[in-house]
Amino acid sequence: MKRHHPGLSWPRADPDERTACHFCDAVQPAPRLREGEVARCGNCDEVLYQNRPRSLSRATGFALAAVVFTILAHSFPFLTMQAASERTELGLVAAAEALFADGDPLLALLSVLFTIVAPTLLTAGLLYLVMPLIYGRALPGATAIARLIQRSEPWSMLEVFLLGFIVSLLKLGHLAEIEFHIGLWALVALVVCLAGAMGGIDRRELWDRLEIARMSGPDTKPEPAAE
């Protein structure tokens, strides 16, 4: 078991597993890797999969931090602007609300999907999936959640929002008195944590672990590389 081989921490249901390169379709053996190693396609040199060090605890840590920062980013405004005796506040919800109020409900909906729904789904989904996997467990619906995470990943655009924020600031700079708040730093931290959480674990590793957790059932100890 993995305790005797600390480097080979990636369990696999079928030890003779083969894989096909997603880029060129060449079939090749898919050996378990030591932590930090990367498997590349023998035909086209694409990355096939990689074993990131302490992947589960890293993903869990980042996802937990992301929960805290999500709450903070939604509880405090990013900035307040004071101009012409009017005061306005910016937040993720406020930005979508402004689009809605200005008669663009579809754009408001997209904004909510890209900056609120997708990042929150990623964070919550990762926690629900990865934290139990540390103990070799899979909670009910874990497969559906794993698929959902993969689907929503490209649509989580907080980092793009952040760039838009910087551009807007450069645009407004001379117009008004601007004050930054905790919400903004929480947003920056959230972007970092989401990137860390998603980058911390390999897609195939996640599915291999999930497969084993489901095979071993809720009340039995996981048996990696069962034979």
Add this chain to the structure above:
Amino acid sequence: MSGVTPGAFAADRGLASCHCCGKLSPVELGRCPRCATPLHLRKPHSLTRTWALLVAAAVFYIPAMSLPVMRISGIGGGEESTILSGVVTFWQTGSYPVAIIIFTASVLIPILKVIALVWLCLAASGRASGSSRSLALTYHITELVGRWSMVDVFVVAILACLVQLGSVMTITPGPAALSFAAVVILTMFSAMSFDPRLLWDQRRNVRIPTH
């Protein structure tokens, strides 16, 4: 291409790697035994879908560029700005970083992305050529960079949220904002429906049914 013998490709053996979890299974199973995603040797109708979404994106690009992306109303009357006029204004007022960011994200990236996908589609159907390395690089850049085009839509949302100064100055989104979001979303879907394995099928001169 060293080290790969004929028949070393999954599709030749009737094996499909799952689009979702990557597991290799016989395509006759219909669904992936691990994650229940439908199995296909290649993404279904990959080229047709990629082309159709590209054309749709190109169509939406016209209103996105020609209509106003935001309206600025204030004491001095109203003013409308398109994406391009915004870039020009920034350049003239000396805000070079903003001008460059908006020009790159809103003009350069969408156009280059469409050109890149057209090239990939042509290469996959044998009507254009390219080294496997440059095609692979193009594919990865196309996948990574597309979402950043959404930055202008967020700028409009942020400005509309912040600049609500009653009679002094108010910014509201214009019709181009939604068209532009459509361009970004359509090109993202287009890149997702492209199957890079078709490039290798073309190279090997085999045709795998894509339904």
